[in-house]
Amino acid sequence: MSYPTAVEAELARRRRSPLGRIVRLLILLWGVVFLLAIILLATVAGRFMSSGPTVYADIDDHFRFGSIGAETASGLPYRVWKALPFLFPEHFDGRKDYSTFGFLYEDDRDLPIGISERTQQGVDLVWFNCAVCHTGRYRLEERGDPHLASGMPANTLDLGKFTQMVIDVSGDPKLAPEPLMAAMEEAGVGLDPLDKIIWRFAVFPRLREGLLDRAARLRPLLARQPDWNPGRVDTFNPYKVLEFDIAASELDETEVVGASDFPSIFLQGPREGMQLHWDGNNDSLAERNLSAALGAGVTPETVDHASIERVAAWLSDFEPPASPHRPDPEAVVRGRELYMDKCAACHGYQGSEGYVFEGAKLGTVELIGEIGTDPARLDSYTKAFSDLQKEKLFAGTPHAFRRFRKTDGYANAPLDGLWLRGPYLHNGSVPTLADLLEAPENRPATFLRGGDVIDGNGGFVSPACEPDMPNCFDTRLPGNSNSGHVYGVGLDATAKADLLAYLLTF
Ligand code: HEC
Ligand code: HEC
Structure with a gap:
């Protein structure tokens, strides 16, 4: 011891x-x-x-729901996306989702096709990917089952109406922390007490500021344009005001209207080297894919190159679904002959094994004076803008744009998947293929856009309408002209029926 x-x-x-x-x-x-x-x-x-996208193993899921990097710079918090229909029922026709704008929902998925998710510094954000503009819906008959098709134009989507809603709600006093948090509760995505504190100080102020800034740039632009209507977007003007800080009021009268139809994006591989986009302003497939991503809200800082390359690789040989039209086989044979004579040099043709991307003028630009269609989309893409794209976007990186250029017409593009591509022409001003074979003065002056029922004349059922009706497309408004492309209009009725029969097989 x-x-x-x-x-x-x-x-x-x-x-x-x-x-x-x-x-x-x-x-x-x-x-x-x-x-x-x-x-x-x-x-x-x-x-x-915690940061990072939600990842999808399946490639079609990746296309429809995977992130390309747009959420961080342009997106909304997921919870705000979910709460808006509860907070502003007046903008959503009382629906609890985004279907009133023509967004498409798959099965019982929570987010629509084309809306992807990415967590950024702990906040779940959502925004666009390629599928929002490049996936559509069709029915074989009125009240038939809806089919969703990746790669076809988003025929039902009204991005103009959606953009206007975002502009409207950003200035609304209801878009404040208390009502927004209550709407989140209602939508089943309420915040826990810790999040409430974080959101109040870090998320809400940034959200409101971002929305107000975007609204201030876009409002005066939309005010200078006719409605885009479902299935169309102004490709380059929003880009000018959002990316390059050009005030909408400074845009010239000749460039301020540029709404164009969503194109289909099947089979991109064979299109490498062709001058494409509606006006043929770029012949590099990689640049077209990348510039498309910028249109979705990606910025050079947030872009997810790997994700876009994954989509691009898939689109390279992604086939359109086969046409469901069943025209008379003999008429098809006669029509094919007419087509090979009058159309194939510019467009290529449908072979028995699929589309053939061959034609002396395929993938080149047809002068506006020759083609004669509405010049607004062509004019909206200016030399000055083209220079800015090359100077500013991805400059100094391997992704810098080099191939953009100002053209003087519209592109001779392949017509694969044609049955899903209505309404036709770059501005979607002609509802059916049969109408395109009529002289411009005989083509419908007004028609409803946004339809998804396949029409026997090619395209979608598109009834005539009064200009003040919702979704009514008025060919008399700036940018909407259905003029030009008069190939085949001089044929007689039988020959036109034959040509149409063949076109319905594309
Ligand atoms: C906001 C809608 C929107 C989004 C999102 C979008 N696109 Fe597009 N895309 C368009 C429009 C409109 C055009 C036609 C542009 C023009 O010439 O005016 C186009 C054109 C294209 C073209 C060229 C088609 C041709 O034959 O001329 C490709 C390829 C393409 N998009 C791929 C993509 C990919 C890949 C993504 C995602 C990375 C994407 N797009 C995202 C609307 C969109
Ligand atoms: C000299 C070249 C040329 C010829 C010949 C030609 N086209 Fe075209 N076609 C074009 C161009 C250019 C466009 C795009 C015009 C636009 O959108 O403003 C176009 C657009 C189209 C479209 C719309 C595609 C879409 O996605 O909206 C169809 C359909 C079409 N052509 C069918 C035909 C048929 C059928 C013929 C023969 C009777 C024909 N074309 C002859 C150059 C041509």
Whole structure:
């Protein structure tokens, strides 16, 4: 047995003394507070530091729901996306989803096709990918089952109406933390107490600022344009005001209207080297894919090149679904002969084994004076804008744009998947293929866009309409002319029926 030394005895005395006990208690308390603070910090940091997209193994799922990097710069928090229909039922026709704008929903998925998810510093963000504009819906008959087709134009999507809604709600006093959090609860995506604090100080102010800024740029642009209507978007003017800080009021009268039809994007591989986009302003497939991503809201800082390349590789040999039309086979044979004579040099042709991408003028630009269609989309893509694209976007990286150029007409493009591509021409001004074979003055002056029922004349059933009706496309408005492309209009009725029969097999 050993006795305590003098020092040990003194320490033991202090531990027993009231002062010593208080000091020890304080140390313990401080330790507990310190530990709690660490846990709290770790929780907050954990929430704020997690970043990355939701990943899909299946390639069609990746196309429809995978991120291309647009969420960070252009997106909305997922919870806000979910809450808006509850907060602003007046903009959603009382629906609890985005179907009123023509967004398409697959089975019972929560987000529509073309809306992807990415977590950025702990906040779940959503925004566009390629499929939002490049996936559509068709029915073989009125009230028939809906079919979704990746790669066809988003015929039902009204991006103009959606953009106007975002502009309208950003200035609405209801878009404030309290009502928004209540709407999130209602939508089943409420915030927990810690998130509420984080959102109040970090997320809401940034959201509101971002929305107001975007609204201030886009509102005056949309005010200068006719409605885009479903299935169309202005390709380059929003880009000018959002990316290049050009005020909409400064855009020239000749360039300010540029709404164009969503194109189909099947079989991109054989299109390498062709001058494409409606006006043929770029002959590099990689650049067309990348510039398309910018249109979706990606920026050079946020772009997900790997994701886009995955989509691009898939689109390279992605075939359109076979045409369901069953025209008279003999008429098809006669029509094919007419087509080979009058059309194939510019467009290539449909062979028995699929589309044949051959033609002396295929993938070149037809002068506007020759083709005679509406010049607005061509004029909206200016030399000045083309220079900005090359100077500013991805400059100094291997992705810098080099192949964009100002052209003087519209492109002679392949016509694969034609049955899904109505309404026709770059501005979607002609509802059916039969109408395109009529002289411009005999083509419908007005028709409803946004239909998805396949029409026996090619395209979708598109009844005539009064200009003030929703989705009514008026060919007399700027950018909407159905003039030009008079190939085949001089044929007699039988020959036109034969040509149409063949076109219905594309
Ligand atoms: C906001 C709608 C929108 C989104 C999102 C979008 N596109 Fe497009 N895309 C268009 C429009 C409109 C055009 C026609 C542009 C023009 O010439 O005016 C187009 C053209 C194209 C073309 C050229 C078609 C041709 O034959 O001329 C390709 C290829 C393409 N897009 C691929 C993509 C890919 C890949 C993505 C995703 C990375 C994407 N797009 C995202 C609307 C969109
Ligand atoms: C000299 C070249 C040329 C010839 C010949 C030609 N086209 Fe075209 N075609 C074009 C161009 C250019 C466009 C795009 C015009 C536009 O959108 O403004 C076009 C567009 C089309 C479209 C619309 C495609 C879409 O996705 O909206 C169809 C359909 C079409 N042509 C069918 C025909 C048929 C059928 C013939 C023969 C009777 C024919 N073309 C002859 C150059 C030609």
